[in-house]
Amino acid sequence: MVPYEAAEEDAVGVLGINSGSGFMERRGVHGPSRSGAYLAGGRGLIFALACSVSTAALAAEPAPPGQTDVPDYQGDIIVTANRTEQKLQRVGVAATVLSADNLAASGISSTDALVTATPGLQIAQPGGPGLTSLISIRGVSQNDFAGHLESPNSFYVDDAYQVAPSANTQPLFDVKRVEVLKGPQGTLFGRNSVGGLINIITNDPVDDFEGTTTGEIGSLNHVKVEGALNAPLGGGSAIRIAFYKSNQDGYLRNVFNDTRQNGDNSIGLRGKLKLQISSDLTAQFSADYFKFTSDAANVAFMVGGVTNADGLGVSVPGQATAYGYIDADGDPYTVAADFNGGLHRENGSVGAKLTYDLGGATLVSQTNFGWAKSYYAEDNDSSPLDYTRFFQTSKSNSLTQELRLFGSSDRANWTVGAFYVHIDGGPYTQRFELRNSGPNLIGPINAALDTLYSLKTNSWSVFGQYAYDLTNTLNITGGLRYTRDRKDFNFRFLCDEFASGLGCAIGLIPPPGTEGSASPYADKHSEGAISGRVAIEYKPTSNLLLYASYSRGYKAFSYNVSFSGLAPLNGVRFNGEKINAYEVGQKYTFMGGRGRFNLSGFYYDYEDYQAFDQRGLNLTLYNTSAKIKGLEAELGLNTGGWALNVAGTLLDAKVDNVKLPNGPASRRPPQTPKFTLLGSISKRVPISSGDLNLDVSAIYTGEAFAQLTNAPNTRLPANVIGNARIAYKPSSGAYEIAIYARNIFDNRSVRYAFDLTSPLLGASEGNYGPPRTYGASVKVNF
Numbered sequence: 001m002v003p004y005e006a007a008e009e010d011a012v013g014v015l016g017i018n019s020g021s022g023f024m025e026r027r028g029v030h031g032p033s034r035s036g037a038y039l040a041g042g043r044g045l046i047f048a049l050a051c052s053v054s055t056a057a058l059a060a061e062p063a064p065p066g067q068t069d070v071p072d073y074q075g076d077i078i079v080t081a082n083r084t085e086q087k088l089q090r091v092g093v094a095a096t097v098l099s100a101d102n103l104a105a106s107g108i109s110s111t112d113a114l115v116t117a118t119p120g121l122q123i124a125q126p127g128g129p130g131l132t133s134l135i136s137i138r139g140v141s142q143n144d145f146a147g148h149l150e151s152p153n154s155f156y157v158d159d160a161y162q163v164a165p166s167a168n169t170q171p172l173f174d175v176k177r178v179e180v181l182k183g184p185q186g187t188l189f190g191r192n193s194v195g196g197l198i199n200i201i202t203n204d205p206v207d208d209f210e211g212t213t214t215g216e217i218g219s220l221n222h223v224k225v226e227g228a229l230n231a232p233l234g235g236g237s238a239i240r241i242a243f244y245k246s247n248q249d250g251y252l253r254n255v256f257n258d259t260r261q262n263g264d265n266s267i268g269l270r271g272k273l274k275l276q277i278s279s280d281l282t283a284q285f286s287a288d289y290f291k292f293t294s295d296a297a298n299v300a301f302m303v304g305g306v307t308n309a310d311g312l313g314v315s316v317p318g319q320a321t322a323y324g325y326i327d328a329d330g331d332p333y334t335v336a337a338d339f340n341g342g343l344h345r346e347n348g349s350v351g352a353k354l355t356y357d358l359g360g361a362t363l364v365s366q367t368n369f370g371w372a373k374s375y376y377a378e379d380n381d382s383s384p385l386d387y388t389r390f391f392q393t394s395k396s397n398s399l400t401q402e403l404r405l406f407g408s409s410d411r412a413n414w415t416v417g418a419f420y421v422h423i424d425g426g427p428y429t430q431r432f433e434l435r436n437s438g439p440n441l442i443g444p445i446n447a448a449l450d451t452l453y454s455l456k457t458n459s460w461s462v463f464g465q466y467a468y469d470l471t472n473t474l475n476i477t478g479g480l481r482y483t484r485d486r487k488d489f490n491f492r493f494l495c496d497e498f499a500s501g502l503g504c505a506i507g508l509i510p511p512p513g514t515e516g517s518a519s520p521y522a523d524k525h526s527e528g529a530i531s532g533r534v535a536i537e538y539k540p541t542s543n544l545l546l547y548a549s550y551s552r553g554y555k556a557f558s559y560n561v562s563f564s565g566l567a568p569l570n571g572v573r574f575n576g577e578k579i580n581a582y583e584v585g586q587k588y589t590f591m592g593g594r595g596r597f598n599l600s601g602f603y604y605d606y607e608d609y610q611a612f613d614q615r616g617l618n619l620t621l622y623n624t625s626a627k628i629k630g631l632e633a634e635l636g637l638n639t640g641g642w643a644l645n646v647a648g649t650l651l652d653a654k655v656d657n658v659k660l661p662n663g664p665a666s667r668r669p670p671q672t673p674k675f676t677l678l679g680s681i682s683k684r685v686p687i688s689s690g691d692l693n694l695d696v697s698a699i700y701t702g703e704a705f706a707q708l709t710n711a712p713n714t715r716l717p718a719n720v721i722g723n724a725r726i727a728y729k730p731s732s733g734a735y736e737i738a739i740y741a742r743n744i745f746d747n748r749s750v751r752y753a754f755d756l757t758s759p760l761l762g763a764s765e766g767n768y769g770p771p772r773t774y775g776a777s778v779k780v781n782f
Helices: 004-009 043-059 100-106 111-117 504-508
Strands: 014-017 024-028 031-034 095-099 121-124 134-137 153-157 175-182 196-202 210-218 222-234 237-248 252-254 259-261 264-276 281-294 300-307 313-316 342-357 361-379 388-408 412-434 447-469 474-497 521-541 544-555 577-590 595-607 609-615 618-624 626-639 642-658 665-667 675-687 690-701 719-730 735-742 750-756 763-768 773-781
Touching (some): 095 111, 100 690, 100 719, 111 121, 111 196, 134 153, 313 763, 447 504, 474 504, 609 750
Antiparallel strands (some): 024 031, 252 259, 281 342, 300 763, 388 412, 447 474, 474 521, 521 544, 577 595, 595 626, 609 618, 690 719, 719 735, 735 773
């Protein structure tokens, strides 16, 4: 086994794989780099990797006397899965951690692109880039994009919970690392983390004067500038300011008025102030602001659609929609819309984190005030006819407060704490307009369906976790959290006839027994639940970690809001969901830190799964049961200056008693491909003046469905997305020049879809991801 010191000095660089099933960080004598490339393969790859675990265990070297910990490895990534920094290979959790070098080399500049380097992660963007992101981790998802609903996969920035779902979509600038934790985080990250969480860790102020700036240009008239400046203030205090500005033309062309749609005009700012008040007390204050605007936000490729014998939508290209539109050229990157729509979104927060060393323990107080607002408008029929339009506004303010007290002894680590969140959500509005243009089926209509609502949430929880070393090789962990939510919901529905329409009079008002017919509607409710975790870790050798865990996750109840008012009155409030998650895994490192093999298997059993059903104009959530089982495996190797990584996920998931037109049936959850495979390959080429780094990465995503009904017209075909990058960095590290290509195979497949085969629309809507793009960047460090 090559000793760590020898590996560190090897000029070809040493590989550190930074996830339980994720990508790699490679470091050589000339500085860090990141790799990526697609490896073709199939499901048999995971089986082959799994079979190798027995060989891995047999080959593991016995620990020397007194050394029972998994040893340090060059490039081993830090993770805060237990709310304290630990080496990832020493922690019995499944996670993917991507460093700043990983992100840059992979071309990951925003949260939606994390899927290309994270096994088990899917992110959908209904409404197009910038509006919101629907996060799915190992099949745990929820596809309702209403602004008041919190995600089952929590989103954090610097350990601060981000309340608004629109905050899930943001650029990654001046980031230290990104952590994706998989499985329920019921104890220490307790807020709705049923399936896992994403935690963005940004750079803190440091004691040195330093800075960086990056300029980038690319296809679609892309121009981006970002940078950061850090200044010490003396006595351990410092300040750091970071900025981001991006402009890009849209990748859709509206042939009706010769405009571009789905463009990007965004800006981001962040500031951090660290004050070393005393040797025991540190205070850090932060503030951030992000704005995204797009003058044209129509994202749909619309074709005719009909219902099949099961009552589910089927696309019929070349057939007219119910309002008489036929796509002219079959090109998904051209639309013909009379109304451009638009998107304006703003998010911001201010926070304070106090860390006090009490001697035998440390107390952390973290306070964060956040706000979010957005306005979205689209041509709902995506045609030259002025037939339907959709508008949505969202506004919320939030306050979170967490106290954590943690400490350790020779054999134990413990954490206790309390968490509070207040959300003042509203007013939220949704407006669907059916306009007097085109061959309406029920006569001339000028009517709008309006919903106006608010939701106020107060939630508190207390939690604790204790980890104890029974022996030098055996550790147990137990944790519990009790959560109590109180919510105040107010809803109002209006049918508004404008101009000379007859819509409200001839049947657009919701019938009795629906949420709209009961307008105005109000409800107050309180509910509590217990979540937690029990785990055991066993280290038979210095380079092998085995673990098993049971986790209980909880996501609070909430309320249905359908812009048509058709949600059933007896299901306006749906129950909180609970998940029982069982997982076993192993983390094995070999070749003196040059290779790692990680494997995990899991089984999730849902109670009151919150199922989202979108049927034409009616969008509702209801409770049912669901089960998910799966396997994740990752293998990474480094030799002769080459770095190679391959990882895959198998998922077998079903939701029971899904409400379908012909009766209940089992269906696959949305955004849940049965198989995904991602890979990377990189080569560092030392030259006389520095390093030339070549990185290629790709991800294969199997077939999935965008909607829980699994309607044929919501099928998302299997696809491959690849990225490539070549970068030069001199030995001094003063700058870096790079060229890149994203979606190098120019994959043009549907990324999200809606079944709109209801009588008023008779259509199938598909949202396509960006085509191939390319560009160049220059980064200067000082």
